[in-house]
Amino acid sequence: MASIEQIIKREVNPFDPVTFKAGNFWQEQQDPVLTVEYIHQDILIEIEALLDLVAQDRRTRTLMLYGDSGSGKTYLLGRLKRTFNRKAFFVYIDPFPDSDFIWRHVLRYTVDSLLQVPQGQQESQLLLWLKGLSVFKQRSILERIRGDRQAFIRKLRDTYSTGIYNANEFFSVLYDLLNPELRLLACDWLRGDDLNEEDLKKLRLKSAINTEDAAQKILANFGRIAAETQPIVLCFDQLENIARLPDGNIDLQALFTVNSSIHNQNLKNFLVIISLITDIGRQNADRIHQSDKARIDHRVSLKRISLDLAEALWASRLYPLYKQANPKPPTPIAPLTRKILEMKFPGGKTDPRNALRLGQKLIQGYKVGGKFEEDSVAVLKLLWLEEFNNIQQRVSRIRQFSSQELIRMFQEVLAALQVAEIRPKLLPGTKYGSYSVSYEQPGKSTRVGVVWTEEPHLSNFFYVMNACQKAIQQNLCQTLYLIRAEGVGKETNKGYKLYQQIFTGSPHRRIVPDMTSVYYLATYHSLANAARSGELVVAGETPNINDLEALIRDSQILQNCSLLQDLGIFKDQRNARNGNEVTNNSNGKKMDTLQQLKDFLLTLVTTQQLMGHQVLIQNALNQFQMVNESKVLQAIQQLCQENRIQILNAKASPEAQLVCLVPKG
Template sequence: MPSIDQLILESINPFDNRSSDNFWLPQTGQAPLVESIHQEAIAQVEETLTLLGKKQKSQTLLLQGDGGSGKTYLLGRLKQQLNHKAYFVYIPPFPESARIWQHILRYTVDSMVKTPEGRQESQLRLWLKEVAAVTQKSLKERVFKENFWEAFQSDRKNFIKYLKQYYQKASIHNPDYFFGILYNLINSDPELQELACQWLRGDDLSDESLKLLGIKNAISTETDACETLFNFSRIATETFPIVLCFDQVQSCARLPDGRLDLPTLMGSISKIHDETYNFLVLLSVSSNSWKENQYTIDVCHIDRIDSYVNLKPIKTPQIEALLAARLGSLHHQAKPKPSSPIYPITAKMLEDEFPRGKTTTREALAFGRDIIQSYKKWVFQGKKGEFIPDLINSPERTEILAKFKNEWDEKLKQTQTTVKRIQRFSSPELIQMLKEALEGLGVTNVKTQLLNNKTFGSHSLSFIHPNTNQKIGIVWTENLNMTSFCAAIKACSKGLENQLCNTLYLLREAELPKKTTAGYKIYNQLFNGKPHRHIQPHLAEVHYLFTYYELTKEAREGDFTISGKVHTIKDLRELIREITIFNQCPLFVGLNLVKETGEPEKLIEKLKQSAWNCIVDQLYTSQSTLVTQVLSKFNEPGANQEKIEQAIAELEKEKKIDILATGNQDKLIAWVPNND
């Protein structure tokens, strides 16, 4: 077995930050659990869930802590530990105040159709089985015989009739539609299930799809969205609670004066609190943000907060437990076993770094990472003299760029794995992503709501083109319903009549109406390239937009770090421009904001760049580990071990890395600074 020093030198730094995003998305790495951290907060939430089961009246908890205290991570941990007794919903920041209920409903449904760890069925299907069991238990006379769940699915007409009768006092909103959709969701036909899910989350479906569902209209108003969400509560009074987790509110819509629109958010949460049952609202917010903005919120909304959950700094025993948990995998493989569970870190190093005996989880992990990086250098240089960690060494710009590109590749791969269709996002979300990307490119005067239209204003934005100084307008609509599309095109026509911009671009991947329709004729007259154009975005371009959008949310929350160091939204924009990420996005070529890159980059060059980014990030690692790291970032055919080893060999020829023998079958890769 290898020594601990050899393992540390050849492995990925165990303190590399594992970002905690939406807890229903695949995580980039599963961090080992330290149960003692935030134990009081978890107990407080669990106690509230128990109380909710007795009282049933919805509750609101405010989860607050300093930047880096682990708020988003805690939400994921709560879901992991309590999903057996509650259904968990993750709600990201809302992009538009006027559509907050549609946003909440969309992400409630998205979460409810996810399958909990260790289960075979989605949360929604498990919830419906609970509903079936509750109604069966309460029946005085058996409406269905034999297997109740199978009978519950068998006949749509009787299903709707029975549930309307059972819940007649619950004031179900649009009961024929709602119960019909629930029937379709448990129907065995996958196509119908998918359509039902899309309708319930608020997608504007085509007339053909609505007909298949037996529905006439989409959920198109805030009232419909709110009441549909509340239908879950009206039915869920005797089921497990539904936990609504609002996260990253620092990126939510803004008031006209630029402040966070917490009044709208808290108004919605108050309505949930007062008018629903069996919902638990968890609002995660940074302590500073809450202090700065709570005066904008009506006191009556703040009074609806039932309890405050404060994430306190972790103390020395917890810091040691966190460090030991991250180092545990390496220690387990080592022979002989290290004398201390936090080796090569010492109690003296901890005391010097945290003299007050407490810190945030992020700072503790950053400290651990810096120690390991410094220790790697010391081991590689022959362990001369006593190990004294160098914790004040500032990385060169080249290193920061390589580390950021490494992080970008990881997040982009995660996006490619999880985002399979553009219609997953609402038009306001797509516009918000585009706005962030334009600002990342350095474009000025980017403003949403170009169209003066209640329905389609949030589908539009404008900016001043940096080359022509002209005002450019963009409308992005993916509505599948052709009546809605025709209305959007008419709104575009009116906007051009009012000279709202010099050039208008329509972004739309979805199909167009038939050429014989009035909507198509208006579309064809407007977007004929003289000068207004239709650009058809592709999923790969939305992957770029969404990945960058996720990074901007982290930056605004104070959670965007490179090698443990916090970077601001301004830093992020500088990095994204410096490594020209968006030059690889054809959408911005079509908008004449970046130049075409010419010939596509060859796979071997991509692999070389990725390998170099990884080794700059880690300083030293074994060749097998480096190959695994690079492979994890590529979906492209041909990206295999042989190609990556070829890329590594070419980097050595270019004197960017050294390849050293280690005494076993593997090799050690070392970064050569200042030869890049």
């Protein structure tokens, strides 16, 4: 038997800030137990009614979702998907890095989301969409033409005789979606990857989707065919980190232009949701054309919640602890009280995040018996590890990101590390400019250029190499790095010949990136999105992008990224590897498993101050699934011997033992 006070001391704080951050709802899985149904329930009902209208008359509509930072906009989008995925297909679109590629970005994330499998289903949204078309409603028809490509294409052409762009190729790719051996390649084509000639030949296609016009028209194909199936919900979120205009403001007009085009082309069966911080929307209102504003069909705003709902939010977080307690606490929020809420929020209203932050602070006070100082760097390290693991699970190849996204993520990391004189778009020309960036070499006054391209098609590669040659001839940088995991062709290819001329002698060279380096960049990008959107909480505070950058530098997390090491970003690791071509197959200065375990355990104890020995072990086993309990115990023992943590009641039963941090000095 254990009282609620004893349970609080041994368990991880139930208001753990790791659970505060929301994001792409196909990547951040919500725990239904933590959802308070009545929070923003009126908005949920309002959006469902709009979705039902789209399903009834197939007319596309656009909804603007406004809310203050911390009001729960991103969380609400995830809840919408979780609640209504049975009646619609949901697409989450990350912030676009370059307005010149916005249609290709929207198409890429539409297909990526459609590849996700909804809860309770066995097949992806994309296959459910395809098999839901009226032409295939009778299973016998689908089975009869499944083995006959031409019959499949002919059936679709007869059904959709007009308005389909590049119909033969588009329907041919839809046919390949039904073939497990070609499905991934077909999806790569649909999402706009510039496939090489060999892959195009496998799909019996002549060209890839490599222009904005083509991407827009392929998306239009989905819209025209989707009129017979469930609606497709396009969710644009975290817009505070989209491409910026020359004056530094976000380019919202580019997004509103896309929305108007969807309406003007009479695309059917879409519900477009644009989520925006209220103040950001107000500041940019005059930058949006009046005709584009008129394309917004409905507007909703998330309001602050009542203290009754704040109390229910506390109860949902405390329930796992409440369930264990014996005797049962007097109220579902004990040891917290309603009076504390009333004192903290005398107006009777708050937002969900502030209620959670207060709960986290109070519970931490109960754990350690009074005031405490949270270690922001330690909290950030836990947030980082959680996000890093999520990305590692869902990203299996570098080409899941476009070249524009990869260079944007790299540029964000440069800014976080205070690299001087960062200039986007090194390469001459619009298209390949967004594959590149230049900066001042740390510790030197020389200029470094970086080009990152992963498009497989070798014609594209030739044009990139040609642009690289022009950049060198114009002396736009003194050292040029090519980052590329994809192949560079053969001796007979023009692009390969240029590559050999540029990157096989000093000072220019190629770096073949490893997946772990990409995970580093993508993890920081995700946290940066959250920080710019006001959705990141670290040690009870909501850091802006400058605060996050400072924490990243203080944590030194990025110093283990081998790509950054090979580029000489860190002074003591400059030119860490020799040779003109560097292949990263490791994690840079990779720590052994025991050291990683020790770092995690120490970081967790630092953030919690006090916790149960068994709870600490279980958290480590959950985090490091490749290790056993004896390895964890070894790491704990070493930390005790190093006088960094202490087991308070070592002679008690394992369940009753507590671990605390040994104060410095």
